[in-house]
Amino acid sequence: MANTIKKGRLIAASLGPGDPGLITRAAWDVLQTAPCWAWPVGRKDGQSYALAIVERAGLEPPPGKIPLFFPMTRDLNELAASWLEAGQKVKKVLDEGVDVAFLVEGDASFFSTFGHLERTVRGLDPDLEIEIIPGVCSPLASAALEGHALCEGDERVAVVAATNKIDEIERMLHDFDAMVLMKVRPVLEPILDLLTKKDLLKKTVFVERAGTPDERIIKDVTELRGQKVHYLSLMIIHCNDGEQALGMNG
Amino acid sequence: MANTIKKGRLIAASLGPGDPGLITRAAWDVLQTAPCWAWPVGRKDGQSYALAIVERAGLEPPPGKIPLFFPMTRDLNELAASWLEAGQKVKKVLDEGVDVAFLVEGDASFFSTFGHLERTVRGLDPDLEIEIIPGVCSPLASAALEGHALCEGDERVAVVAATNKIDEIERMLHDFDAMVLMKVRPVLEPILDLLTKKDLLKKTVFVERAGTPDERIIKDVTELRGQKVHYLSLMIIHCNDGEQALGMNG
Numbered sequence: 001m002a003n004t005i006k007k008g009r010l011i012a013a014s015l016g017p018g019d020p021g022l023i024t025r026a027a028w029d030v031l032q033t034a035p036c037w038a039w040p041v042g043r044k045d046g047q048s049y050a051l052a053i054v055e056r057a058g059l060e061p062p063p064g065k066i067p068l069f070f071p072m073t074r075d076l077n078e079l080a081a082s083w084l085e086a087g088q089k090v091k092k093v094l095d096e097g098v099d100v101a102f103l104v105e106g107d108a109s110f111f112s113t114f115g116h117l118e119r120t121v122r123g124l125d126p127d128l129e130i131e132i133i134p135g136v137c138s139p140l141a142s143a144a145l146e147g148h149a150l151c152e153g154d155e156r157v158a159v160v161a162a163t164n165k166i167d168e169i170e171r172m173l174h175d176f177d178a179m180v181l182m183k184v185r186p187v188l189e190p191i192l193d194l195l196t197k198k199d200l201l202k203k204t205v206f207v208e209r210a211g212t213p214d215e216r217i218i219k220d221v222t223e224l225r226g227q228k229v230h231y232l233s234l235m236i237i238h239c240n241d242g243e244q245a246l247g248m249n250g
Numbered sequence: 251m252a253n254t255i256k257k258g259r260l261i262a263a264s265l266g267p268g269d270p271g272l273i274t275r276a277a278w279d280v281l282q283t284a285p286c287w288a289w290p291v292g293r294k295d296g297q298s299y300a301l302a303i304v305e306r307a308g309l310e311p312p313p314g315k316i317p318l319f320f321p322m323t324r325d326l327n328e329l330a331a332s333w334l335e336a337g338q339k340v341k342k343v344l345d346e347g348v349d350v351a352f353l354v355e356g357d358a359s360f361f362s363t364f365g366h367l368e369r370t371v372r373g374l375d376p377d378l379e380i381e382i383i384p385g386v387c388s389p390l391a392s393a394a395l396e397g398h399a400l401c402e403g404d405e406r407v408a409v410v411a412a413t414n415k416i417d418e419i420e421r422m423l424h425d426f427d428a429m430v431l432m433k434v435r436p437v438l439e440p441i442l443d444l445l446t447k448k449d450l451l452k453k454t455v456f457v458e459r460a461g462t463p464d465e466r467i468i469k470d471v472t473e474l475r476g477q478k479v480h481y482l483s484l485m486i487i488h489c490n491d492g493e494q495a496l497g498m499n500g
Contacts, residue, residue: 021276109393143359
């Protein structure tokens with residue numbers, strides 16, 4: 001495969017949040033044709049959530065396989081070392097003229113590890129060709145499962161990590177028609193306290209691992225008290241439901 | 251096709267914002283099998299943006315065809331009459347036991363006309379089966395084209411119609427890391443004034459009809475001064491770029 005003239009392309013293949021039916025036709029084509037897949041793993045010997053989506057679609061990895069370790073840590077030294085190692089591994093294959101499809105759970109531009117890989121690869125060689133295939137993001141897959149539009153007309157939506165300051169989240173509940181809280185796991189109890197205080201429990205849905213065999217959709221979020229939930233879970237809060245829904249849609 | 255026992259299903263087939271490659275496998279399957287398609291048109295004799303996406307994919311409508319008129323107006327009487335007429339047309343086919351695929355540009359839960367149709371059909375018959383297939387939304391398709399993540403780590407994103415009050419939008423520019431302004435057409439000049447005042451012109455991208463043959467991506471948004479733009483256009487403002495990007499991604 002080596003080719004000293006034409007380098008390979010790095011392609012972010014967004015797969016949607018879990019249901020293999022939500023893979024786009026463009027991502028599907030890339031999965032069929034790319035001679036090498038890379039995928040993120042959160043532990044050195046761990047499973048890849050992104051790879052599992054593709055496997056549920058009945059696909060097997062091609063001969064080229066690059067598991068990339070992206071640790072779940074906030075230690076900057078550890079992160080920087082992992083990103084550099086990942087970027088170098090991918091660059092080595094691209095330099096051989098081989099296209100690499102990076103498997104992305106959800107969408108590559110929406111709270112994804114792909115940004116780290118892209119920056120590192122660009123830093124190592126600014127001339128490498130990078131393509132991003134967008135995908136279905138978890139809030140919209142969750143809204144479809146809930147059967148309730150996320151936003152209509154002139155409504156306003158805020159999407160924030162639930163790890164943001166709770167008083168800021170409280171203020172946003174007033175300013176927006178809908179809120180999506182990502183990464184609720186570490187702050188589940190304080191968020192439930194806030195929803196109780198604002199009388200929003202009945203306007204909230206919790207969705208965990210949307211579209212996977214382990215999917216949970218919980219409409220009575222008080223059930224979550226005292227529970228441990230998966231890292232890939234979110235809440236949609238219809239905080240000012242229906243008030244501005246009459247405007248024109250696009 | 252008539253069947254007095256089993257009624258047809260209404261299926262929202264989200265198609266993504268314009269590129270037929272962004273149709274999901276699930277929506278593609280529905281397009282292949284549904285004996286009837288319905289699609290929104292904004293003028294009585296007008297073209298359908300949603301139908302055009304599917305036609306660019308090389309598909310032709312099945313024998314059952316229901317163009318549904320959703321006028322671009324804020325006149326509540328006119329809207330209510332159009333929604334009722336659309337709902338009745340679709341219900342008539344569902345009552346005959348025929349599945350109807352409603353073609354959705356973008357995503358059905360994201361500023362879509364589908365909500366109006368769903369509410370009307372449910373109002374006419376609460377027992378009808380409705381399925382929503384989510385899709386790629388225009389902000390994420392635009393972010394992929396721009397090559398710049400919409401959000402990473404613990405960042406906060408606001409998605410609002412640009413027709414919201416300009417002082418509220420100005421406040422959100424401080425509170426969020428990225429903002430997506432939908433429906434910029436009627437307020438383009440005041441938005442450009444605001445971006446100039448906040449020194450955000452260079453952190454803004456304008457995207458019109460993403461993924462279609464008429465797509466425009468404008469990174470120097472001052473070019474837009476005095477221009478008329480299409481209804482399907484948006485701006486992404488990276489208002490506090492990169493400050494919180496180091497957190498863990500999902």
